[in-house]
Amino acid sequence: MPYTRTDYPDSLKYFMAPVRNKAIDIANALLADGNDDAKAIAIATARAEEWALKRSMKVRKDNAPENRS
Numbered sequence: 001m002p003y004t005r006t007d008y009p010d011s012l013k014y015f016m017a018p019v020r021n022k023a024i025d026i027a028n029a030l031l032a033d034g035n036d037d038a039k040a041i042a043i044a045t046a047r048a049e050e051w052a053l054k055r056s057m058k059v060r061k062d063n064a065p066e067n068r069s
Contacts, residue, residue, distance in 0.1 A: 001037065002028050009041050014064035015048070018057065023048035 003009070003024045012020045027044035031037070052059045060067065 002031060009037075011041060011045065014061050016052075016058050016061060019048050019052045019059050022051050 005021060005024065008020065008024055012023055015023065023041075023044040026047050027040045030040035030043055035043070049059055
């Protein structure tokens with residue numbers, strides 16, 4: 001199922017919008033190539049994080065569970 005800017009996996013909900021959008025683009029490309037959803041999301045998430053970090057971009061929102069004390 002292709003993802004959109006408003007319909008995406010819950011695993012991306014705490015990502016900053018540019019990183020989430022990049023992950024969506026990557027996931028859709030992987031799905032178009034025949035990968036299953038789980039694999040596409042896992043790969044897209046990792047690649048989008050790498051993409052953001054190379055650009056010194058913030059990856060996750062401040063209220064992400066891993067940011068809570």
